[in-house]
Amino acid sequence: MNKNAMLSKIKYIFLYIYSIIIIFPLLFILISSLKDNEDIFTNPWGLPKVYHWNTYLQLFQKYGMGIYFLNSLYYSILGCIISIIVCTAAAYAISRLKWKLSGITLGFLLLGLMIPAHSTIIPLFFLSSKIGLKNPKISLILIFVAFSIPTSVYILASFMKSIPREMEESAVIDGCSIIGAFIRIITPLLKTPIATVTIFTFLGIWNDLLFSLVFINKESDKNLQLGIMKFLGSYGSRYGILLSAIVVSMLPAIIVYIMLQDKIVDGLTAGAVKG
Amino acid sequence: MEKVLSNKPVISMLIFPALIIYCLVVPIPVIASVYYSFTSWDLIGEMRFSGLQNYVNLFLHDDIFRLCIKNTVVFLFVSILLQEPAAFIFSVLLTKGVRGQKFFRNLFFMPIVFSGVSVSLMFYFVYHPDAGVVNNLIRLFGNKEFSFAWLGEEKTALLSVTVALAWQYIGYHMTIYISGISSIPKELFEAARIDGANEWMVVKHIIFPMLMPMIQVSMILITTSSLKAFDYIYIMTYGGPAHASEVIASHMYSKAFVQLKYGYGSAISTVLMVLCIISSVILTKVFKDRVYSDV
Numbered sequence: 192m193n194k195n196a197m198l199s200k201i202k203y204i205f206l207y208i209y210s211i212i213i214i215f216p217l218l219f220i221l222i223s224s225l226k227d228n229e230d231i232f233t234n235p236w237g238l239p240k241v242y243h244w245n246t247y248l249q250l251f252q253k254y255g256m257g258i259y260f261l262n263s264l265y266y267s268i269l270g271c272i273i274s275i276i277v278c279t280a281a282a283y284a285i286s287r288l289k290w291k292l293s294g295i296t297l298g299f300l301l302l303g304l305m306i307p308a309h310s311t312i313i314p315l316f317f318l319s320s321k322i323g324l325k326n327p328k329i330s331l332i333l334i335f336v337a338f339s340i341p342t343s344v345y346i347l348a349s350f351m352k353s354i355p356r357e358m359e360e361s362a363v364i365d366g367c368s369i370i371g372a373f374i375r376i377i378t379p380l381l382k383t384p385i386a387t388v389t390i391f392t393f394l395g396i397w398n399d400l401l402f403s404l405v406f407i408n409k410e411s412d413k414n415l416q417l418g419i420m421k422f423l424g425s426y427g428s429r430y431g432i433l434l435s436a437i438v439v440s441m442l443p444a445i446i447v448y449i450m451l452q453d454k455i456v457d458g459l460t461a462g463a464v465k466g
Numbered sequence: 467m468e469k470v471l472s473n474k475p476v477i478s479m480l481i482f483p484a485l486i487i488y489c490l491v492v493p494i495p496v497i498a499s500v501y502y503s504f505t506s507w508d509l510i511g512e513m514r515f516s517g518l519q520n521y522v523n524l525f526l527h528d529d530i531f532r533l534c535i536k537n538t539v540v541f542l543f544v545s546i547l548l549q550e551p552a553a554f555i556f557s558v559l560l561t562k563g564v565r566g567q568k569f570f571r572n573l574f575f576m577p578i579v580f581s582g583v584s585v586s587l588m589f590y591f592v593y594h595p596d597a598g599v600v601n602n603l604i605r606l607f608g609n610k611e612f613s614f615a616w617l618g619e620e621k622t623a624l625l626s627v628t629v630a631l632a633w634q635y636i637g638y639h640m641t642i643y644i645s646g647i648s649s650i651p652k653e654l655f656e657a658a659r660i661d662g663a664n665e666w667m668v669v670k671h672i673i674f675p676m677l678m679p680m681i682q683v684s685m686i687l688i689t690t691s692s693l694k695a696f697d698y699i700y701i702m703t704y705g706g707p708a709h710a711s712e713v714i715a716s717h718m719y720s721k722a723f724v725q726l727k728y729g730y731g732s733a734i735s736t737v738l739m740v741l742c743i744i745s746s747v748i749l750t751k752v753f754k755d756r757v758y759s760d761v
Contacts, residue, residue: 199564202559202564203564205555205556205559206556206559206560206564206566206570209552209556209574210570210573210574212633213573213574213576213577213633213637214573215599216588216589216592216599216633217588219592219599220588220591223591223597231597232596232597235597235602236602236606276483277483277484277487278484280479280480280481280483280484281480281481281483281484281485283480284476284477284480284481285481287471288471288472288473288476288477288480289468289471289472290472290474290477296481296485299493300484300485300488302493303488303492303493305690305742305743305746306492306496306739306742307690307693307694307715307735307738307739307742308694309694309696309715309718309719309735309738309739310495310496310499310735310736310738310739311491311492311495311496311499312495312722312735313495313499313502313722313728313731313732313735314494314495314496314498314499314502314732315491315495318490318494318495318498333487333490333491334491336487336491337487337488337490337491337492338491338492340484340487340488341488344484363470369470369471369473369476370476370479373480394579397581398580398581398582398583400581400582400583400696400697400700401696401697401719404700404719404723405723415581416581416583416584419583419584419587420583420587420701422587423587423590423701430591430597433587433591434591436587437584437587437588437591440580440581440583440584441580441584441588444579444580444581444584445576445579447579448576448579452572452575455579456571456572456575456641459578459638459641460638460641460642460645463638463642463683463687464642464645464680464683
């Protein structure tokens with residue numbers, strides 16, 4: 192009995208220590224972001240002597256943080272919408288319509304899971320300008336959509352397979368077209384898998400660095416990731432700005448995570464395990 | 467009904483948008499990239515077919531590339547060592563109904579929603595020689611004058627990056643394991659308890675073998691993502707100091723997009739792709755044998 196009590200104590204010590212490891216760096220940069228340089232160097236453990244809230248204001252007023260945010264939202268939301276539309280349609284054709292090549296097509300799409308983005312980026316860089324997509328925003332969104340297709344189609348198609356066939360049959364017999372049956376009968380049943388692929392796709396686009404780095408060169412097109420990176424280089428000597436930029440980039444993620452944690456946990460693990 | 471379901475124009479209309487976008491962005495560029503890798507092509511020169519020249523240079527004359535391969539392998543193995551055991555232990559601890567189980571699970575998972583860029587920048591500061599968390603902790607408990615540039619020294623740069631990565635990913639692998647453990651039939655645990663098995667035996671004879679498919683998923687994820695690792699290196703060390711933390715992906719980026727040697731960069735990315743495919747295939751094979759012999 193005593194040994195068991197010991198064991199369970201050790202268990203909790205482990206869990207608490209790791210919790211501190213997760214929280215501590217976040218808290219440290221949050222507090223340091225409100226200090227000035229001198230305070231950061233001489234008073235690492237204390238609260239700020241003077242709270243410099245204005246660095247946060249400057250981020251938005253002077254350093255264009257708002258634009259980066261809007262751009263990230265633009266890429267992510269538009270990418271998600273396009274991805275969901277094309278993937279739901281493709282998954283429907285693959286899982287519920289009858290044609291010879293449906294299995295092969297799914298296999299062909301799933302091959303994409305093995306391909307690292309790096310092996311496509313050099314040709315894409317040239318292709319996008321050659322076929323007249325001068326607007327890097329559109330090329331970028333199409334690229335993000337394409338890389339979401341394998342996982343999303345797979346998740347949606349496996350979910351659709353479990354819906355009973357009679358659902359469309361009765362609708363078609365009542366005079367509905369097959370597209371009509373798809374839109375009116377099947378899509379309303381897809382809330383769960385669509386939530387999953389939305390979370391997966393949204394975070395994938397929001398957090399991308401490699402493609403953004405190569406495709407975006409105009410300041411006004413920059414997303415959040417490229418935006419906060421610049422504080423490392425040219426403003427490196429003013430740590431308050433760098434740190435508050437990190438906080439601003441993480442805060443929305445934390446807030447959304449707290450609101451939707453179960454959905455996000457499910458979505459990201461389903462995306463990995465099934466994909 | 468059959469006829470309605472095999473209506474060719476409808477099928478094409480539904481499948482083609484996804485198929486076309488996918489083909490334009492994944493298979494066609496992959497083929498193009500393999501083709502480029504057999505050419506000498508940079509910003510100034512014309513694209514000329516040069517056979518295996520890039521690969522010969524890569525494997526025989528590029529010392530940095532050899533260093534990259536070594537670093538990538540080290541990165542991979544250290545990542546596995548740091549992440550997998552911790553993820554497994556936490557998943558076992560957090561499926562037994564401890565107090566605050568849900569809180570711990572969600573907290574450990576949280577770092578995965580941050581971008582690689584945010585986490586890298588945060589750890590850039592955590593490792594800062596003067597103001598960083600690590601050195602300040604050491605100063606607090608020991609040497610008051612301690613100052614060490616974790617990301618700036620050849621010996622520690624790469625390892626420091628893997629620690630940052632572990633901070634972000636342990637909870638993710640833990641969650642994959644938790645979903646595996648919760649799908650193990652409850653009767654197995656009950657039968658084991660009736661037979662008088664202790665906790666260690668349950669872990670060894672039930673959880674571990676039943677978890678093999680999830681361990682496979684997690685190992686494939688960790689392997690391919692380590693081979694592709696870019697964000698963390700690019701931001702925290704930029705491959706430095708003196709290429710001590712250069713990995714395949716960062717080398718490819720600097721050859722292709724900094725030095726503008728597109729043919730050479732394509733050769734590196736082709737090697738990277740082949741490594742990703744081979745390792746996924748090998749891991750799938752290894753686990754296939756294990757899954758059937760153990761369960």
